[in-house]
Amino acid sequence: MQIYLPIAEVSVNAFLLLGLGGIVGVLSGMFGVGGGFLMTPLLFFIGIPPTVAVATEANQIVASSFSGVLAHFRRRTVDIKMGVVLQIGGVIGAALGVVVFNYLKSLGQVDLLVKLCYVVFLGVVGGLMFIESLNAMRKSKRSGGATPVRRQRGWVHVLPFKMRFRTSGLYISVIPPILVGVCVGILAAIMGVGGGFIMVPAMIYILGMPTKVVVGTSLFQIILVTAFTTMLHATTNYTVDIVLAVLLLVGGVIGAQIGTRIGVYLKAEQLRILLALMVIAVCAKLGLDLLLMPAELYSLGPAGGH
Amino acid sequence: MIRSLIASLSLGIAALAYPATAGEEEVVLGLSQDRVAITATFDGSEILIFGAVKRETPIPDGDPLQVIVAVSGPSSPVTVRRKEKKFGIWVNTDSVLVDSAPSFYAIATSAPFAQVISDTEDLRYSVSIERAIRSVGAAMHIRGAQDFAEAVVRIRENRDLYSLRENTVAVDQQTLFRTAIDMPADLTEGEYKARILLTRSGEVVSHFETDIDVRKVGLERFLFALSREQPFVYGLMSLAIAIAAGWGASAAFRLLRNS
Numbered sequence: 001m002q003i004y005l006p007i008a009e010v011s012v013n014a015f016l017l018l019g020l021g022g023i024v025g026v027l028s029g030m031f032g033v034g035g036g037f038l039m040t041p042l043l044f045f046i047g048i049p050p051t052v053a054v055a056t057e058a059n060q061i062v063a064s065s066f067s068g069v070l071a072h073f074r075r076r077t078v079d080i081k082m083g084v085v086l087q088i089g090g091v092i093g094a095a096l097g098v099v100v101f102n103y104l105k106s107l108g109q110v111d112l113l114v115k116l117c118y119v120v121f122l123g124v125v126g127g128l129m130f131i132e133s134l135n136a137m138r139k140s141k142r143s144g145g146a147t148p149v150r151r152q153r154g155w156v157h158v159l160p161f162k163m164r165f166r167t168s169g170l171y172i173s174v175i176p177p178i179l180v181g182v183c184v185g186i187l188a189a190i191m192g193v194g195g196g197f198i199m200v201p202a203m204i205y206i207l208g209m210p211t212k213v214v215v216g217t218s219l220f221q222i223i224l225v226t227a228f229t230t231m232l233h234a235t236t237n238y239t240v241d242i243v244l245a246v247l248l249l250v251g252g253v254i255g256a257q258i259g260t261r262i263g264v265y266l267k268a269e270q271l272r273i274l275l276a277l278m279v280i281a282v283c284a285k286l287g288l289d290l291l292l293m294p295a296e297l298y299s300l301g302p303a304g305g306h
Numbered sequence: 307m308i309r310s311l312i313a314s315l316s317l318g319i320a321a322l323a324y325p326a327t328a329g330e331e332e333v334v335l336g337l338s339q340d341r342v343a344i345t346a347t348f349d350g351s352e353i354l355i356f357g358a359v360k361r362e363t364p365i366p367d368g369d370p371l372q373v374i375v376a377v378s379g380p381s382s383p384v385t386v387r388r389k390e391k392k393f394g395i396w397v398n399t400d401s402v403l404v405d406s407a408p409s410f411y412a413i414a415t416s417a418p419f420a421q422v423i424s425d426t427e428d429l430r431y432s433v434s435i436e437r438a439i440r441s442v443g444a445a446m447h448i449r450g451a452q453d454f455a456e457a458v459v460r461i462r463e464n465r466d467l468y469s470l471r472e473n474t475v476a477v478d479q480q481t482l483f484r485t486a487i488d489m490p491a492d493l494t495e496g497e498y499k500a501r502i503l504l505t506r507s508g509e510v511v512s513h514f515e516t517d518i519d520v521r522k523v524g525l526e527r528f529l530f531a532l533s534r535e536q537p538f539v540y541g542l543m544s545l546a547i548a549i550a551a552g553w554g555a556s557a558a559f560r561l562l563r564n565s
Contacts, residue, residue: 002349002491006526007533011349011491059544066552108387108398227545234541238533242544243346249548253555290395298457299398301385 007241008052014247016046021248025255028064030263031275036061036193037122039248040114041282050111052241054101054192055233059245061194061226064252065219072216079167079213083220085174086199089181090188090225097189098232105237108301112290117191119287125197126279133272168209168217176206181221189229194222197279331371332360333502333514341519342489342498344526350491353377353518355414355500356484369507371480372415372422376433376503377487377518379410379467380496386454402454406440409494411468414485416475424508431503431510435459435468466490495520 003014020042028035036057043053072078104110161174180202184195199218203209209217234240263271338354355375365371384407387398413433415422428434439455462468467490475485487500498518504511522530533540 001347003346004344004348004491004526006522006529009492009494059548062545063548063552063555066549067556068552070553070556108385108401112395112397227548230545230548231538231541234533234544235537238537240533240541240544242529242533242540242547245544246547246551249551253551257555257559292396293391294389294396296457296461297389298454298461299387299389300458300461301387 003243003247005048005052005241005244007239008048008056008244010047010049012046012048017244017247018251020046021251022255022258023251025064025252025257026259026262027255027278028252029256029259029261030266031259031271035064035252037118037191037197037279038282040192041118041286048244049239050114051105051237051239052244054114054190055230055237055239056241056244056248057192058188058226058229058233059240059242060248060252062223062230063245063249064256065194065222065226067253067256069216069219069223072219075216076167077213078216078220079165079209080220081163082165082168082170082177082207082209082213083217085163085177086181086184086217086221087224089178089183090185090221091181091228092178093182093185093187094189094225094229094232095185096182097186098229098236100186101190102236111299114191115286115290117187119283119290121187121191121198122279122283123287125201126276126283128201129272130276130280133269133276137269137273168207168213170207170209172207180206181225184221185225185229188222188225189232194226196222330361330363331504331512333504333512334358334360335500335502335514335516337500337516337518340517341521342493343521343523344493344495345523346525348491348493348526351489351493353487353489353500354484355487355502356482357502359481359483359504359512365480366506371477371511372417372505373475373477373483373485374416374422374433374501374503374505375414375475375485375487376438376501377410377412377489378408378438378499378501379494379520380498381406381408383407384458386457388454388457404439404455404458407458407462408438409467409496410489410498411435411438411462412487412489413470414474414487415470415472416477416483418472419470422505422508423503423510427505427508427510431501431513433501433503435463435470465492467492489520493520495522 001014002011004011020039024035024039024042027038039060040053040057043057044050069078101110101113104113162171163174164171180199184199184202187193187195187198196218199221200214203214203218204211230240266274335355335357339351342351342353359371384404385401386404387401389396390399391397392399413419413435419434423433428437432438436455436459439458459468466488475483477483498520499515500518501513501515503513521527529540532543
């Protein structure tokens with residue numbers, strides 16, 4: 001069944017969108033990631049204009065994160081105070097990101113920016129995750145899965161404006177969490193991702209937060225930042241397509257529930273290696289598109305800018 | 307001297323009289339629909355264009371009557387960008403502003419294009435796809451500026467937005483004609499123009515224009531208008547839907563698991 005998207009002004013198959021939402025939902029349920037980093041490139045591939053894809057994906061992430069954070073609230077694994085600090089940074093970052101996005105759109109370089117961001121971040125994160133989980137697998141074979149707990153005491157602990165985060169059991173400066181928030185906010189606005197894949201490692205390795213509150217807090221933070229991004233894109237670019245968002249949502253939430261069940265049967269290290277391989281695959285595909293000569297050298301855009 | 311003056315005068319009269327006799331063939335047109343409604347399930351449309359040639363005098367001798375039907379969407383300026391390899395990756399570099407290009411352009415003719423209309427007449431009426439696109443201000447400093455206009459045609463032809471279909475107008479007895487124009491699913495809204503040109507030996511003898519209204523309707527209309535006129539409300543509504551869906555999904559699956 002073809003459906004006409006009122007904002008994107010293209011007609012796409014509704015079942016294709018439901019299916020895409022479903023597949024990405026399954027993966028996000030399995031791996032506990034938002035899936036934005038997979039969904040946005042997939043939307044590019046099926047012909048949704050990149051600006052619409054990025055803005056709409058931000059809206060969809062609001063839904064999936066909200067659905068996810070409720071479970072964490074019930075289990076009390078959300079550090080609200082830390083979340084709010086991260087959100088302050090996130091909102092600043094999102095505003096910066098949208099300004100950069102709109103500027104580059106007027107130069108005609110926004111596709112390049114989005115794709116470069118994907119290649120760089122997916123490459124780095126995928127690569128690190130792959131190496132780390134290979135090491136973890138080797139270690140767990142030797143020592144029966146006992147992972148050493150180690151708190152970093154580095155530059156994070158000498159900065160001023162310290163604050164106590166009771167749920168995380170931390171007493172650190174607010175500067176690093178705000179900076180982390182800003183970075184993730186910029187990425188959310190430019191790449192149309194929640195930023196969980198950056199946020200989660202940053203929380204563990206830079207802020208030293210305990211693993212059990214990391215996912216809930218990151219989801220909590222993502223809701224506000226992506227909601228803010230959605231509003232910015234909706235009011236400055238008019239590129240949020242609500243019909244597209246709803247179709248992706250329906251597939252996504254169902255897929256996520258299925259994915260969670262599948263995830264139970266796999267070991268954590270295996271999951272992470274699979275996720276790392278997937279991230280690297282998406283990165284390689286986007287990277288090749290930039291390196292190889294495109295079939296069509298010309299592209300059309302609305303007038304304006306310069 | 308006087309004779310030559312009379313000769314040129316009579317020539318002038320002949321030239322004046324020519325369009326008048328040509329005007330005796332007129333188009334009477336019918337459309338299967340004069341509006342296209344873009345609904346949520348819109349996946350393209352086919353418009354039947356049919357008509358008759360009204361004339362008071364017998365069918366003129368010589369080449370048979372040919373018919374051109376051109377349907378064009380609203381025109382707008384388009385920025386065309388070209389990629390070039392820089393630092394090992396393909397980057398948009400040069401860009402050219404094409405002043406005006408229709409969002410949709412379909413031509414149907416009753417014979418091969420070169421036979422139905424001469425080049426001068428094509429220039430005067432801007433019939434062919436290349437002529438329908440205007441790129442006056444193409445920058446001189448960019449090499450191959452012409453390639454940019456060609457790129458517009460190529461890209462839009464690949465998306466079925468531009469098409470030239472020869473021999474698809476059926477003409478009966480030099481009087482009745484009919485054709486069907488396919489409109490793809492990716493239409494932008496606006497006033498579309500349907501032009502019908504009657505030609506004999508490459509000269510246009512009559513032309514007729516009518517509008518086809520392409521509009522989003524119902525939910526599509528509502529959402530599109532809201533997103534442009536009340537973007538803040540639209541954004542809030544998108545968020546409300548997203549949060550309701552997220553909460554609903556979580557609640558529904560909890561019920562499922564508990565039962």
